[in-house]
Amino acid sequence: MTTSMPDIANHTTAQTEGTLDWVGMSNIEMPMMVASKGQTERMVSAHVDAFVNLKEAKAKGIHMSRLYLLIDDLSTSGVLNYDSIVTLLDGFISSHQDLSDQAKVEFNFEYHLRRKSLISGKEGWKSYPVTITGSINKGELTIELAVDVRYSSTCPCSAALARQLIQQAFNDKFSQQSELSLTDVHDWLGTTDGVVATPHSQRSVAELKVKLNSSVNDFPITELVDLIEDSLKTPVQAAVKREDEQEFARLNGQNLMFCEDAARRLQHSMNQANHFDDFWLRINHLESLHAHDAVSVTTKGVAGGYQP
Numbered sequence: 545m546t547t548s549m550p551d552i553a554n555h556t557t558a559q560t561e562g563t564l565d566w567v568g569m570s571n572i573e574m575p576m577m578v579a580s581k582g583q584t585e586r587m588v589s590a591h592v593d594a595f596v597n598l599k600e601a602k603a604k605g606i607h608m609s610r611l612y613l614l615i616d617d618l619s620t621s622g623v624l625n626y627d628s629i630v631t632l633l634d635g636f637i638s639s640h641q642d643l644s645d646q647a648k649v650e651f652n653f654e655y656h657l658r659r660k661s662l663i664s665g666k667e668g669w670k671s672y673p674v675t676i677t678g679s680i681n682k683g684e685l686t687i688e689l690a691v692d693v694r695y696s697s698t699c700p701c702s703a704a705l706a707r708q709l710i711q712q713a714f715n716d717k718f719s720q721q722s723e724l725s726l727t728d729v730h731d732w733l734g735t736t737d738g739v740v741a742t743p744h745s746q747r748s749v750a751e752l753k754v755k756l757n758s759s760v761n762d763f764p765i766t767e768l769v770d771l772i773e774d775s776l777k778t779p780v781q782a783a784v785k786r787e788d789e790q791e792f793a794r795l796n797g798q799n800l801m802f803c804e805d806a807a808r809r810l811q812h813s814m815n816q817a818n819h820f821d822d823f824w825l826r827i828n829h830l831e832s833l834h835a836h837d838a839v840s841v842t843t844k845g846v847a848g849g850y851q852p
């Protein structure tokens with residue numbers, strides 16, 4: 545004879561009645577096969593959040609195991625893409641008939657891409673934090689893709705101030721000489737006295753989020769990474785030989801930017817691309833001059849869309 549187990553969620557009522565906006569699980573660790581446009585399907589180690597609302601004020605609680613098992617099924621037998629997220633969200637709601645009519649899910653993982661060195665022809669792995677979210681909220685489906693890209697930014701103000709010091713040092717060194725020797729100047733420029741000051745630069749992070757639609761089933765992760773790196777020009781590097789480091793120094797010098805410059809560059813590229821229903825971006829310059837960060841935020845500006 546089997547003993548039936550108590551089923552609190554089904555057979556008891558709430559101690560205190562009330563509806564809840566979101567109930568679920570956070571930080572579920574699961575491998576996921578990810579479909580990313582232009583890449584072979586790849587297993588990632590994901591952290592998943594899964595939620596439904598609780599619209600029945602008297603119900604004790606939701607059925608967490610049902611959400612978990614639906615995600616587990618996707619992990620073991622499915623592929624994470626636009627359609628499978630829609631199916632998952634539908635499953636969250638249909639498994640909670642009478643309890644829920646809203647659902648959301650979030651997948652966080654690191655996605656690795658091979659990136660080429662600037663000059664040397666080498667290549668190496670770079671890891672990009674990716675967040676994919678899906679929700680059905682008041683009947684409206686939203687699927688979003690967000691990616692962070694790290695890059696280097698050199699301060700244009702600091703560069704101008706450094707140039708002024710270099711000019712002053714040049715005057716101090718050569719203004720008394722009646723004739724200037726090209727070789728002397730060339731050699732002097734190659735010393736630390738010749739470049740008496742260097743502008744500060746910083747590790748920076750561009751966060752970009754886009755709203756997807758059903759025309760794109762595989763996530764455009766590589767496209768977004770390429771777009772950000774091509775716009776900003778100074779992404780952090782993987783494999784670096786000296787010739788790559790020198791080119792990185794040149795690119796930094798030729799792409800001086802405040803956080804406003806970086807945001808406008810990316811905004812411009814996203815407006816040119818123009819095939820995302822909406823975008824939101826935040827630029828973070830993790831200042832080396834200050835202990836705080838310089839930040840700028842903007843969106844596509846769609847009515848009723850992302851708010852800054």
Ligand SMILES: Nc1nc2c(ncn2[C@@H]2O[C@H](COP(=O)(O)OP(=O)(O)OP(=O)(O)O)[C@@H](O)[C@H]2O)c(=O)[nH]1
Binds near residue numbers: 551553604605607
């Ligand atoms: N709702 C809810 N469940 C919780 C919580 N913390 C742990 N659980 C447990 O999650 C487990 C799964 O709940 P259910 O999905 O209702 O499990 P079940 O009754 O075996 O599954 P069904 O037969 O599909 O309803 C239960 O053992 C709960 O005790 C919580 O804060 N809220």
